[in-house]
Amino acid sequence: MGKRRSTLVFVDSSVLFSAVNSPTGGSAKLFTVENLKLIASPVVMTEVERNVRKKLLSDHLKRFFLLVEQLTIIDQRPDESVIRQAKKVIAQKDAVILAEAKQSKAEVVVTLDKKHFLTPKAAKFMGKQKVVTPKMLLGIKT
Amino acid sequence: MIPNVMSVTEARSKLGSLAENVSGERFVLLTKGGRTMMALVDVNYLDRLQKQVKAIWQKTYIDPTLLPYTREFSDEETAEWEKEDQL
Numbered sequence: 294m295g296k297r298r299s300t301l302v303f304v305d306s307s308v309l310f311s312a313v314n315s316p317t318g319g320s321a322k323l324f325t326v327e328n329l330k331l332i333a334s335p336v337v338m339t340e341v342e343r344n345v346r347k348k349l350l351s352d353h354l355k356r357f358f359l360l361v362e363q364l365t366i367i368d369q370r371p372d373e374s375v376i377r378q379a380k381k382v383i384a385q386k387d388a389v390i391l392a393e394a395k396q397s398k399a400e401v402v403v404t405l406d407k408k409h410f411l412t413p414k415a416a417k418f419m420g421k422q423k424v425v426t427p428k429m430l431l432g433i434k435t
Numbered sequence: 436m437i438p439n440v441m442s443v444t445e446a447r448s449k450l451g452s453l454a455e456n457v458s459g460e461r462f463v464l465l466t467k468g469g470r471t472m473m474a475l476v477d478v479n480y481l482d483r484l485q486k487q488v489k490a491i492w493q494k495t496y497i498d499p500t501l502l503p504y505t506r507e508f509s510d511e512e513t514a515e516w517e518k519e520d521q522l
Contacts, residue, residue: 310508311520318520338496340505347507358494366496371504389504405516426519 299330303399304364305390307406308427309333309341313357314349319427323403324363326431333361334369334393372396382414395419403430440464440471 302323304312312320323329333341338361345357371389375396379388387409394402395418402424404410410424443465446453453463453475462476 306508307512307516310513311516314513315517315520317522318517319522320520322522335496335498336501336504339498339501342495342497343502343505344508348513361496371501386506405519406512407519408515428519428522431522 297328299328300401301330301332301399302430303394303397303402303422304331304333304337305394305402305404305406305410306337306340306344308403309337309357309360309364310344311405312360313341313345313353316356319431320403320405321360322431323427324360329430330365331363332365332367332397332399334367334397336369336371336389336393338366340390367397369393369396379418382418383412384409391415391418394424395422398422401425401430403427440466443467443472446475 304323308320308323311318312324315321323331342354342357345353372392375392376388379392379395383391387406391410399422402410402419402422403426404424405426407426409415411426415424439462441449441463446463446465457463457475458477459480460477462474462480464471465473465475
């Protein structure tokens with residue numbers, strides 16, 4: 294039997310921030326699951342660290358650095374044309390992250406923002422890339 | 436007692452005594468045209484501050500060129516995420 298292939302998962306800002314904020318939530322649990330290769334883009338890293346420093350405590354910042362060691366940070370710069378396309382299918386505030394997820398070519402995109410990311414428009418934009426919440430990814434019925 | 440705020444003009448005439456009184460965390464703020472413009476600080480204190488700032492900030496994933504692509508999360512949305520994240 295060969296080793297099971299890891300699923301490439303793009304972690305969006307809401308999930309990384311929540312994993313830092315709450316060690317008992319689904320987002321944090323993702324970091325303990327085998328066969329998931331978690332990736333994030335430099336934009337996500339910048340956005341989450343900025344907010345952790347601003348809104349949370351220094352212990353959270355330490356936890357952020359610990360969690361990041363389990364992530365692969367992909368080499369990716371924002372693509373204005375993809376962002377423009379994303380703005381047509383999602384709220385302006387979320388367009389950059391949706392575009393980042395699309396560019397990453399991850400098989401799965403994990404987010405906690407169901408309202409804006411789990412829509413038919415966003416799903417069509419993402420094509421074969423599945424957009425799910427941590428709970429969905431962990432296979433827990435809600 | 437030397438006040439910790441004075442004008443640049445006033446400080447100019449008292450530089451000798453100011454230098455003697457600026458030590459450790461005791462510093463003097465200098466104003467110009469009513470605005471605080473600079474500070475006279477103990478060089479050892481400045482060195483310590485610079486090292487502390489460097490230690491705090493040296494580990495970072497923040498890319499300043501990407502900041503315009505990021506936003507500040509609202510309390511409402513982080514609360515919603517927390518709710519959705521509960522197992």
